Structure formats: C-alpha cells, structure tokens
Amino acid sequence: MDFTAEQVERYSRHILLQDVGVEGQERINKGKVLVIGAGGLGSPVLLYLAAAGVGTIGIIDGDEVDLSNLQRQVIHSTPTIGMPKVLSAKETMNRLNPDVCVVTYHELFTVGNAFDIIKEYDFVIDGTDSFPVKFLINDACVMAKKPFSHGGILRFDGQTLTYLPGTACYRCVFHGPPPSNAVPTCSQAGVLGAIAGMLGTIQAAEALKFLTGTGELLTNRLLTFNAKTMNFRTVKLKHNANCPVCGEHPAIAELVEAEQAVCELKKKS
Amino acid sequence: MGRIKVNDEVQEVSLPMTLAELMTVNKVLQPDMLSIQLNGEFVEKESYAATTVKEGDEVDFLYFMGGGL
Numbered sequence A: 001m002d003f004t005a006e007q008v009e010r011y012s013r014h015i016l017l018q019d020v021g022v023e024g025q026e027r028i029n030k031g032k033v034l035v036i037g038a039g040g041l042g043s044p045v046l047l048y049l050a051a052a053g054v055g056t057i058g059i060i061d062g063d064e065v066d067l068s069n070l071q072r073q074v075i076h077s078t079p080t081i082g083m084p085k086v087l088s089a090k091e092t093m094n095r096l097n098p099d100v101c102v103v104t105y106h107e108l109f110t111v112g113n114a115f116d117i118i119k120e121y122d123f124v125i126d127g128t129d130s131f132p133v134k135f136l137i138n139d140a141c142v143m144a145k146k147p148f149s150h151g152g153i154l155r156f157d158g159q160t161l162t163y164l165p166g167t168a169c170y171r172c173v174f175h176g177p178p179p180s181n182a183v184p185t186c187s188q189a190g191v192l193g194a195i196a197g198m199l200g201t202i203q204a205a206e207a208l209k210f211l212t213g214t215g216e217l218l219t220n221r222l223l224t225f226n227a228k229t230m231n232f233r234t235v236k237l238k239h240n241a242n243c244p245v246c247g248e249h250p251a252i253a254e255l256v257e258a259e260q261a262v263c264e265l266k267k268k269s
Numbered sequence B: 001m002g003r004i005k006v007n008d009e010v011q012e013v014s015l016p017m018t019l020a021e022l023m024t025v026n027k028v029l030q031p032d033m034l035s036i037q038l039n040g041e042f043v044e045k046e047s048y049a050a051t052t053v054k055e056g057d058e059v060d061f062l063y064f065m066g067g068g069l
C-alpha cells in the first residue's frame, strides 16, 4: 500500500509511534472491524476506528437515533434524530475520514445473520446493551474462532475483556444471561454518559492493538472500573474447563436465539 | 477473625465462612448478577453455600454489566 502525501499527514501521529509506524498503519488501513451496536459504546469505538483509518468498518444496529441517546451517543447529533443509527454514524464517519469504507446493516444481530456477517471481519466489538445478544456475540465468535472485545457499562461502572481463540471467553466468566427480572440495563438504571466514552475508547484501542500486533491484549483478564472512585482493576481470568461453550464438554453446540429485551423506558415513548 | 481479600481489598471476617455468607457480609443485593472466583478459580453457583473461605484467600466478585447502548 502506498500512502498519498495527504495520508502520510493524516496518520502522521500513528506513523511516528515506534510500535505502529508505516507498517502498522498499513495494517490498520487493511483492517476490517465489525461494531455491533452504534450506541454509547459503539459511538466512541466507531469515531476512533474511523479516525485511525481502519479500512472497512461494519456497523450493525436496528435502532433509530432518539433524543435520549444524545447524552452519551456522541457519533449522532440533534439533526440526525429519527435517522437509522447506522446511517447517522456513517455520515459522521465519512466526514471524519473519507478513506474508510463503512458497511451498514440496519438490522438486529441474530442467530440467522451472525456467522454470515462476522466472517467478513478480522475483529468484532460488542457494543450492545442486551445480555442475550452479548452471549450470542460471544458464542458466534468462539465458534467461528473470531477475536472480539466484550464491553459492558452500568451506572458508574464499566468492564471489558478481549477474546482470542483459546483464551477465556465471556461465558467462562458468566455461564449464561441472568434472569431477565434481575437485569437492569442502561435505560432502566441509568449511566453516566462519559463512562461510555471511557470504555468504548478502551475497546477501540484493543482493536487497533490487535490490528497492529502491538502490546498485550486484555486476554485472560477482565478490566473493571468505577468512575466514582476512579479505581481500575484487572482481574486475572483462567479459561474455565466447565465453560458451556469453550470448555471440555461444551453444552452449547449451536447458536441459540437471543430474546431481545425491550427497554422499559423505550416502551413508553 | 481472619484476613481475606475481596476484589483486591483486605477484609477482616470471622472464619470459617462460606461464599454464600461472604456475599451477605458484602451486601450483595442480587446474587444472580454475580460470578465468583476463589483464588483464581471459578466456583459454580450451586457450590456457594458449601465452599468455605480460609485465611489469606482471594475472592473476586464479578458483576454482570449489561449496558452499552
């Protein structure tokens, strides 16, 4: 890949980095990343991946931009209220960096489309707010041996882990979705908007580290933080032999349809 | 009394104590939203009441976090 003078300038702060350089930037420009959910986590992830010049960025999200999203979903804006999130995000990304090819899927991530979509990408980012979909992403990526980043936020807390084939997966930590009556989501429990940025930028950094082969990924570790205390903690994880999807005797041999949780606040609007 | 670590912080608790009791002491309101590692090994939910914590043990309470959108 030969960079134009404009590209050399655009990516100069990456190229200057010893661990990235021209070669690393080329890998970024050839990279393909899928972001599931163009919301609180997806917004910063998509912005930073587009700015970095990731060659192909897929976005899957079935929602439209809502006024209550704008407190944290910084890729959208007041004039794009009502527009499909995937298109609103694409517009912003195209303005930020025309080098990037943005592929949009205005639909939910389901058992039916999971494998077909993820097979087009090098790395997957979970930016959803539904437990069943988080487990579906995990299972599809484990079965397809696809590296991915898990992320979750709630109130003042965030957590993330990165999966590579053979390392601890999300189900190694949490066997299955909690009972739905026990589950507060952002729309029910609230979330400090900036937390989404804190966690999403960590996920974007993991994707860029993966593409460039730089540093140590958050594999076999769960990073958790609390913004009230600003304590960050990395919990060591071991691959769990009893894991229902990647353990020694996996009970889950095929994908199970995720029940899409309907948010209480959304129902009213 | 004995010293253990819960999420990297030292706690003084009366030992022996089961993981189920430790959850109560730590005011875990929703046990369903929790996964527990004892000295780096996951403990199955069914075993919380039967698993005891010893002096110097390290316990991680890992919470489900579902938000993202």
Ligand SMILES: [Zn+2]
Pocket: A168, A169, A170, A171, A172, A173, A240, A243, A244, A245, A246, A247
């Ligand atoms: Zn696993």
